[in-house]
Amino acid sequence: IYNFCAGPAMLPTAVMRKAQQEFCDYQGLGVSVMELSHRSPEYMAVAEKAEQDLRELMAIPDNYAVLFLHGGARGQFSAIPLNLLGQGKALYLESGQWSVAAATEAEKYGDIERVDLRCESRTLDLSRIPADTSEYAYVHYCPNETVDGVAMFDVPEVAAPLVADLSSCILGRDLDVSQFALLYAGAQKNIGPAGLTLVIVRRDLLGNADSRCPAILDYQLAANHDSMYNTPPTFAWYLAGEVFQWLKHQGGVAAMAEVNRRKADKLYGFIDASDFYRNAVAPSHRSEMNVTFQLHDAQLDKRFLAEAEAAGLKALKGHRMVGGMRASIYNAMPEAGVDALVQFMDHFARTYG
Ligand code: PLP
Numbered sequence: 001i002y003n004f005c006a007g008p009a010m011l012p013t014a015v016m017r018k019a020q021q022e023f024c025d026y027q028g029l030g031v032s033v034m035e036l037s038h039r040s041p042e043y044m045a046v047a048e049k050a051e052q053d054l055r056e057l058m059a060i061p062d063n064y065a066v067l068f069l070h071g072g073a074r075g076q077f078s079a080i081p082l083n084l085l086g087q088g089k090a091l092y093l094e095s096g097q098w099s100v101a102a103a104t105e106a107e108k109y110g111d112i113e114r115v116d117l118r119c120e121s122r123t124l125d126l127s128r129i130p131a132d133t134s135e136y137a138y139v140h141y142c143p144n145e146t147v148d149g150v151a152m153f154d155v156p157e158v159a160a161p162l163v164a165d166l167s168s169c170i171l172g173r174d175l176d177v178s179q180f181a182l183l184y185a186g187a188q189k190n191i192g193p194a195g196l197t198l199v200i201v202r203r204d205l206l207g208n209a210d211s212r213c214p215a216i217l218d219y220q221l222a223a224n225h226d227s228m229y230n231t232p233p234t235f236a237w238y239l240a241g242e243v244f245q246w247l248k249h250q251g252g253v254a255a256m257a258e259v260n261r262r263k264a265d266k267l268y269g270f271i272d273a274s275d276f277y278r279n280a281v282a283p284s285h286r287s288e289m290n291v292t293f294q295l296h297d298a299q300l301d302k303r304f305l306a307e308a309e310a311a312g313l314k315a316l317k318g319h320r321m322v323g324g325m326r327a328s329i330y331n332a333m334p335e336a337g338v339d340a341l342v343q344f345m346d347h348f349a350r351t352y353g
Pocket of ligand 1: 008075144147165
């Protein structure tokens with residue numbers, strides 16, 4: 001079975017097997033890791049190792065705090081303005097459904113301006129980003145729009161502190177953390193189970209939360225308590241740590257990025273060469289993680305999904321907002337999964353084309 005779900009997404013088989021082995025009896029303690037106190041030395045070791053491995057994988061400089069939080073990426077849509085906006089205003093770059101949603105949530109808390117980068121031709125026009133952003137408390141964008149299958153590979157050059165929603169692309173390719181003020185991601189796509197949210201924030205930005213900011217969204221409090229101000233999502237944190245170790249065994253992010261590029265090229269290459277399937281996104285903005293595509297005849301959609309499911313290819317239905325199909329091919333999706341999908345799509349096109 002290959003699971004192409006956009007999230008919660010499939011996890012590496014090796015990680016699932018190890019977690020299964022340890023499930024009831026973590027390292028001979030006679031209890032599950034989820035039954036350990038988050039303050040026990042055994043759990044603290046799990047938590048610290050996960051942070052260290054993530055720091056290594058992403059080469060996170062020491063002047064950044066790494067926070068393991070609750071509340072999903074949507075929780076961060078609120079936490080970011082509550083921590084960073086102050087009395088100022090922020091700029092949101094819109095490239096798809098999620099960046100628009102982030103802006104809409106932020107508007108509850110202050111002065112938010114938006115620039116829509118989307119063009120008719122399914123490309124993004126980065127020249128619409130104002131040349132001078134120094135008046136903004138921060139600029140927010142989403143490098144990988146999970147629903148639309150649209151990516152922005154170039155980091156916007158802005159003077160203001162840059163904030164990025166990495167929910168569906170974190171650890172998928174290398175990035176230079178020092179270009180950002182804050183990075184965040186829900187874990188359930190490229191990291192681990194739902195329930196964990198990662199925030200990587202430059203330390204000089206801590207301590208400015210609005211007085212209305214709920215304590216559990218206050219970055220300074222979280223950093224002061226090593227993400228244990230309240231009980232953290234311990235099992236999700238543990239499993240994320242296992243994924244980080246797996247990723248290191250694969251050769252790290254650069255090695256993963258190479259495989260991801262290959263997987264995406266294979267799938268887009270097949271779609272482009274076919275007149276049965278199409279992808280409308282401009283090639284320079286096609287997501288490597290979420291490949292959206294349409295059948296030439298939408299009346300075949302249901303049959304396509306049913307036959308794919310029967311062939312062991314799960315969750316290919318596109319998001320309800322955009323329709324069509326979507327294959328999410330995060331780090332845990334082996335190349336063989338993409339091969340199986342291409343083979344199925346080819347067979348389906350020959351049968352019904
Ligand atoms: N941002 C992006 C890019 C996403 O793909 C998602 C996905 O579900 C979200 C935000 C919302 O995440 P959550 O459900 O963790 O709040």
